[in-house]
Amino acid sequence: MLDTLLKSLPVALAATLGAASLAQAEPKAGGTLTAFTSGYRTLNAAVQSGAATGAPASQIFAGLVTVGADYAIEPYLAESWEVSEDQLTVTFDLVDGATFHDGEPITGEDVKFSMEVVKANHPFGQNMFGHVTSIETPEADKVVLHLDQPVPGLLMSLQPLLMPVLPKHIYDDGQDMKTHPRNMENVIGSGPFMVEENDPTQRLTLVKYDDFFIEGRPYLDKIVYPLIKDPLTRVLMLEKGEIDYAPFAGVRPNDATRLEKADGVNVTTDGYGAIGYVHYLELNLREKPFSDHAVREALAHAIDTNFLSMVIFGGRTQPGTGPLHTGNPFYSADVPMYEPDMEKAAALLDEAGYPVGDDGARFSFVLDVPSWAPAAHVPMAEYIQAQLAKLNIAVELRKAPDFGTWVKRIASWDYNATMNGSFNYPDPTIGVHRHFDCENIKNVIWSNTQGYCNEDMDKLLDAAAVETDMDARKALYADIQKIAQEDLVFIYMPQDFSATVYSDRIGNAPASPFGALAPFTDVYLEE
Amino acid sequence: MSVTDTTPPVAATAGKPLPKPVSPSRQVWQMFRQNHSAMIGLFILFAIIVISIFGPSLYTVSPRDMVWMPLTPPGQSEYLLGTDYLGRDLLAGLINGGRVTITIGFSAAVLTILIGVTIGALAGFFGGRVDNVLMRVTEFFQVLPNLLFAMVVVMLFSPSLINIAIAIGIVSWTSTARLTRAEFLKIREMDYVKAERSIGAGNARLIWKVILPNAAPPLIVVAALSIGSAILFEAGLSFLGLSDPNAMSWGRMIGDNRPYILDSSWGVTFPGIAIFLTVLAISLVGDGLNDAINPKLRQR
Numbered sequence: 004m005l006d007t008l009l010k011s012l013p014v015a016l017a018a019t020l021g022a023a024s025l026a027q028a029e030p031k032a033g034g035t036l037t038a039f040t041s042g043y044r045t046l047n048a049a050v051q052s053g054a055a056t057g058a059p060a061s062q063i064f065a066g067l068v069t070v071g072a073d074y075a076i077e078p079y080l081a082e083s084w085e086v087s088e089d090q091l092t093v094t095f096d097l098v099d100g101a102t103f104h105d106g107e108p109i110t111g112e113d114v115k116f117s118m119e120v121v122k123a124n125h126p127f128g129q130n131m132f133g134h135v136t137s138i139e140t141p142e143a144d145k146v147v148l149h150l151d152q153p154v155p156g157l158l159m160s161l162q163p164l165l166m167p168v169l170p171k172h173i174y175d176d177g178q179d180m181k182t183h184p185r186n187m188e189n190v191i192g193s194g195p196f197m198v199e200e201n202d203p204t205q206r207l208t209l210v211k212y213d214d215f216f217i218e219g220r221p222y223l224d225k226i227v228y229p230l231i232k233d234p235l236t237r238v239l240m241l242e243k244g245e246i247d248y249a250p251f252a253g254v255r256p257n258d259a260t261r262l263e264k265a266d267g268v269n270v271t272t273d274g275y276g277a278i279g280y281v282h283y284l285e286l287n288l289r290e291k292p293f294s295d296h297a298v299r300e301a302l303a304h305a306i307d308t309n310f311l312s313m314v315i316f317g318g319r320t321q322p323g324t325g326p327l328h329t330g331n332p333f334y335s336a337d338v339p340m341y342e343p344d345m346e347k348a349a350a351l352l353d354e355a356g357y358p359v360g361d362d363g364a365r366f367s368f369v370l371d372v373p374s375w376a377p378a379a380h381v382p383m384a385e386y387i388q389a390q391l392a393k394l395n396i397a398v399e400l401r402k403a404p405d406f407g408t409w410v411k412r413i414a415s416w417d418y419n420a421t422m423n424g425s426f427n428y429p430d431p432t433i434g435v436h437r438h439f440d441c442e443n444i445k446n447v448i449w450s451n452t453q454g455y456c457n458e459d460m461d462k463l464l465d466a467a468a469v470e471t472d473m474d475a476r477k478a479l480y481a482d483i484q485k486i487a488q489e490d491l492v493f494i495y496m497p498q499d500f501s502a503t504v505y506s507d508r509i510g511n512a513p514a515s516p517f518g519a520l521a522p523f524t525d526v527y528l529e530e
Numbered sequence: 531m532s533v534t535d536t537t538p539p540v541a542a543t544a545g546k547p548l549p550k551p552v553s554p555s556r557q558v559w560q561m562f563r564q565n566h567s568a569m570i571g572l573f574i575l576f577a578i579i580v581i582s583i584f585g586p587s588l589y590t591v592s593p594r595d596m597v598w599m600p601l602t603p604p605g606q607s608e609y610l611l612g613t614d615y616l617g618r619d620l621l622a623g624l625i626n627g628g629r630v631t632i633t634i635g636f637s638a639a640v641l642t643i644l645i646g647v648t649i650g651a652l653a654g655f656f657g658g659r660v661d662n663v664l665m666r667v668t669e670f671f672q673v674l675p676n677l678l679f680a681m682v683v684v685m686l687f688s689p690s691l692i693n694i695a696i697a698i699g700i701v702s703w704t705s706t707a708r709l710t711r712a713e714f715l716k717i718r719e720m721d722y723v724k725a726e727r728s729i730g731a732g733n734a735r736l737i738w739k740v741i742l743p744n745a746a747p748p749l750i751v752v753a754a755l756s757i758g759s760a761i762l763f764e765a766g767l768s769f770l771g772l773s774d775p776n777a778m779s780w781g782r783m784i785g786d787n788r789p790y791i792l793d794s795s796w797g798v799t800f801p802g803i804a805i806f807l808t809v810l811a812i813s814l815v816g817d818g819l820n821d822a823i824n825p826k827l828r829q830r
Contacts, residue, residue, distance in 0.1 A: 235789050257601070257793050315600060315616060372775070378789070382616055384775075389594040389616075400775035404685040 034528035035225040047186040050124040063192035064167030090153035097144040101216035104197040111140030116171040127437040131160040156430030195221040222527035249504040250519025256319035267507040274518025279328030279427025280499035297355035299491040303341035304348040312497035323495030325484040333480035338488040367397035371421035373409040380422040414448045561822035568818020574811035582628030591622040630779040638760035641699025646706025654714025676701045713745035747823040758812035
């Protein structure tokens with residue numbers, strides 16, 4: 004907040020203002036911050052992506068580095084690191100005296116173990132650390148990574164959200180990491196806060212870890228995440244100031260207008276650039292009719308992402324043009340778009356062999372609607388149902404009662420089509436490649452579940468993953484975005500209306516590109 | 531039970547010489563007709579059913595089409611009652627939603643009666659161990675929290691119209707079963723039942739042909755009222771987000787528009803009024819029937 008203010012003001016004014024606000028706003032220790040959760044299955048971000056797990060997990064577990072403003076990599080558990088000239092060896096020095104919440108020291112062995120766990124279990128572990136061929140720990144506080152090719156996004160992947168440092172002495176017992184009991188019970192972490200109470204049906208309470216490796220941090224005593232599933236309840240609680248900090252608030256654009264007017268409440272859409280939350284219609288490409296490109300093209304002509312963003316979301320979201328979020332450094336708007344044209348869509352379907360049948364329908368399919376982003380997905384799905392009805396395509400909506408039901412259907416590829424959304428993460432190798440890579444067709448949610456495989460695309464992805472020259476890399480991603488739209492791997496919906504709602508009491512609100520998914524070491528409460 | 535405080539006067543034909551014998555159903559109708567609130571209820575119900583059946587072909591705006599800017603208040607466009615969060619016509623939604631709502635209410639009520647009467651009749655007629663077992667089953671269903679149990683059923687088997695009707699039926703049959711059992715316990719000891727048994731009537735005949743018709747009057751009233759409560763139940767489930775996403779019902783309109791209630795009160799108000807009127811009408815008719823059918827009230 005302060006950062007953006009400073010940038011927008013003349014330098015001289017900024018200096019005085021900055022000095023003034025610094026003088027009066029000395030960070031204070033203590034206090035309880037109330038956030039919220041919409042429900043989570045695990046607290047271990049090494050085996051589960053997404054904000055529901057990520058927001059608390061980034062507090063419970065530390066990573067090797069953090070990401071500051073402007074994507075600057077800052078030391079965290081690693082106090083320094085060295086990259087060899089050929090960019091194939093990276094050596095990390097760990098902070099002295101860092102301990103897990105049970106008092107055991109954090110060593111290089113733990114880091115090595117964690118990276119192996121992430122590589123094997125995280126939905127995009129392979130994308131992040133696939134090129135790490137070996138990990139050595141010559142000394143207790145040293146970790147050496149050996150790569151088989153340069154990985155430009157490597158350091159970005161080492162922050163707590165994507166590579167939490169787990170206690171090897173607890174998890175290395177041969178049990179499956181994804182279902183390990185310690186992911187939810189008696190969780191021992193390495194971060195600034197430890198779990199005091201974890202009742203997923205009620206609330207999650209984190210308390211300050213007194214022996215945290217950064218002296219005098221964190222400022223907060225406690226973070227409470229009450230379970231609030233109902234968006235309307237959330238809006239009312241935010242309006243009354245009962246929630247201090249609500250990242251991924253899940254509020255609708257019209258609620259934001261309302262909250263902006265409330266006393267002591269701020270709404271910002273900053274802090275989501277790195278996350279890059281995009282929504283799309285995912286079609287199961289293995290089966291007819293969606294294996295047929297002409298059908299997907301017809302759908303693209305019938306579904307108007309502009310109309311959705313301007314009318315349904317009140318112009319507060321950007322229309323989707325491809326896999327990358329407009330806030331991503333590699334975003335390119337130069338992609339084929341399919342102008343809204345119902346007649347053309349109908350003609351395409353006729354040609355492709357889907358005439359209107361005797362029952363009055365060309366074909367029918369079930370459209371799954373997940374439960375985790377109703378503010379975005381329900382209007383989108385109902386819009387799609389209405390638009391496709393005009394083309395005589397019968398769409399049956401199937402609302403998932405909970406996260407698990409939906410994950411099971413999609414991850415086992417047992418679906419026709421689903422509303423979906425995912426995060427770019429700052430480097431496209433992390434959040435984007437996973438959906439397009441032929442090798443990532445897996446029974447894992449948010450992998451290449453739709454079953455897309457194109458050799459040209461694969462070559463471009465491989466090239467972009469190792470290209471260290473920024474401009475050359477941009478050019479590669481421009482081509483990737485083009486092919487994604489040409490092949491219509493997904494039909495893109497408007498980007499998410501991601502907003503953080505926070506109270507005036509919060510000092511040092513997380514403002515990095517990772518926003519709310521960064522550790523709250525510096526956050527404090529005024530009063 | 532009755533909302534009327536005036537007891538309907540006895541039929542005026544009583545004092546005249548050689549009165550024509552009046553058939554029971556005609557007698558009920560005469561009593562019913564004199565009950566003003568019941569007649570108002572019947573009129574409202576009739577109007578709602580007519581609109582639900584013929585409305586969609588007269589007012590041809592599709593309830594699914596986006597016709598105007600989202601969240602337009604009533605009276606600010608050609609769409610009388612305004613629009614919802616997708617810009618769909620609320621009036622079209624109301625007219626089309628009636629069919630689904632009444633169908634769910636009716637089918638859930640049929641199921642309620644079917645289960646309730648069967649169990650109650652068997653328990654009341656056979657008594658003894660059968661009664662014991664069936665009544666324990668009934669009690670089991672009685673102590674389950676209705677709404678919660680229905681939610682679980684709907685969530686487990688996906689929220690389709692059929693599942694919602696079944697869920698409502700499953701949780702609401704217990705009082706019907708108890709009522710039926712009580713009637714059967716009373717009637718099975720009557721002389722005419724004994725007489726019928728003595729000339730060799732089997733159990734099935736006794737249950738369905740002899741006792742049930744005589745136990746029918748209170749059951750008819752319960753059946754009518756349970757349509758109303760089933761409609762309310764459906765609205766309650768929808769309010770909690772458990773509605774068939776592929777069928778427009780009033781309850782679903784309330785559930786869908788609820789997140790926008792702070793900005794568009796009309797989105798939930800109009801379907802709410804529609805449900806209120808329907809349930810009120812059904813209650814009035816049910817009470818009227820109760821007054822007209824109940825022989826004790828008739829003798830007064």
